[in-house]
Amino acid sequence: MKRITKFLAAFMLAGAAATAATSAMAEGAKIFVIGGKADDPFWSKVKKGADDAGKVAELTGGSVTWLGPQNYDNLGPDAAKLIRTALSQNPSAIVGPDWVPEAMDDAFKEVVAAGVPLIIYNSGGMDAAKRLGAMNYVGNEEYAAGLGGGTYYGSHGAKNVLCVNTLPGATNTEDRCKGIADAIAKSGGKSSQLPLPSSSFGNPTAVAEAIKAAVLKDNAIDGVITISAGDANSAANAISQANVGDKVKLASFDMDETGLQRIKDGKQSFAIDQQPYLQGYLAVSLLNGLVNYGLDLPTKPVLTGPGIVDASNVDATLAGAAAGAR
Numbered sequence: 001m002k003r004i005t006k007f008l009a010a011f012m013l014a015g016a017a018a019t020a021a022t023s024a025m026a027e028g029a030k031i032f033v034i035g036g037k038a039d040d041p042f043w044s045k046v047k048k049g050a051d052d053a054g055k056v057a058e059l060t061g062g063s064v065t066w067l068g069p070q071n072y073d074n075l076g077p078d079a080a081k082l083i084r085t086a087l088s089q090n091p092s093a094i095v096g097p098d099w100v101p102e103a104m105d106d107a108f109k110e111v112v113a114a115g116v117p118l119i120i121y122n123s124g125g126m127d128a129a130k131r132l133g134a135m136n137y138v139g140n141e142e143y144a145a146g147l148g149g150g151t152y153y154g155s156h157g158a159k160n161v162l163c164v165n166t167l168p169g170a171t172n173t174e175d176r177c178k179g180i181a182d183a184i185a186k187s188g189g190k191s192s193q194l195p196l197p198s199s200s201f202g203n204p205t206a207v208a209e210a211i212k213a214a215v216l217k218d219n220a221i222d223g224v225i226t227i228s229a230g231d232a233n234s235a236a237n238a239i240s241q242a243n244v245g246d247k248v249k250l251a252s253f254d255m256d257e258t259g260l261q262r263i264k265d266g267k268q269s270f271a272i273d274q275q276p277y278l279q280g281y282l283a284v285s286l287l288n289g290l291v292n293y294g295l296d297l298p299t300k301p302v303l304t305g306p307g308i309v310d311a312s313n314v315d316a317t318l319a320g321a322a323a324g325a326r
Contacts, residue, residue, distance in 0.1 A: 028061030029291035031284055032086035034096035037068050041229055041256045042276055048324055049280030057288045064284055072198050076103025083107035093117040093287035098124030099170050108132045117290055121283045123172035126301040137301035138283045140274035142172045145306035146179015149272050152308055153223050154187030158249055161191040161223035166231055168195035173227045176253055204234045211238035223249045229256040257321045263314045274305030277325040
């Protein structure tokens, strides 16, 4: 009897999902994506993934709308406003990163309370998704990414690594630097954080000058890792200007073609890749499938990283970058 009851309940739920999906298909999935600045090199790849997945949504009458802040000076509160803006547009579903939980979680909870399907991506991890009632998390586990970077540094002889954080206070960047420190400590090394004002993010001169001053002040530093590809370009200039390129191993979270070329040329040790294109593509695809067809994945979270890109695999990665997807 219990088995029959469970079967009937499952059958009824499946029928309800199918009815909801049929109704949604008549209108199409109206998906809103909260992300970074569209001209940010990292977020432009996330947006490309979301836009490409959006082409499938458009075939069934749907749409994908990208909402990003003007700058990163007031990241948490600004992102919370974007979440509420998306909610005010009667969305079918919302995708967003949980960058600053204390500023953003209330807005995400409003989304869930309104019955709007939510995916957390890029920042926050599955813990945030569970806490907020989101259906899944798509992206990198930032602390694990930091551990991977710190382990790589330690296995290649680094003992004193500077983690440059131009978004201090953001959950994902703090977790990155903590992972670096915890992992390298296991091999007898150490890591300290260089927090820079958020206004420095995207300001190559300010970032380069701060890193140059730091490596000149402490000649024991033998590694510099940045939280973004853009900051890595600034760090490369700083290391060159300080004439410490022979002893300071440069690395970055995320990457761009300039950084990949440095890896190929032997001027950067590695980059930690989280495949941003896949974050946008998969998050939008999952929600489009849910809204239109009642589809969901048992895999939670859906991880897109971390992965290490170094001299051993940089050529293949450069090919992906040339296509705008890496």
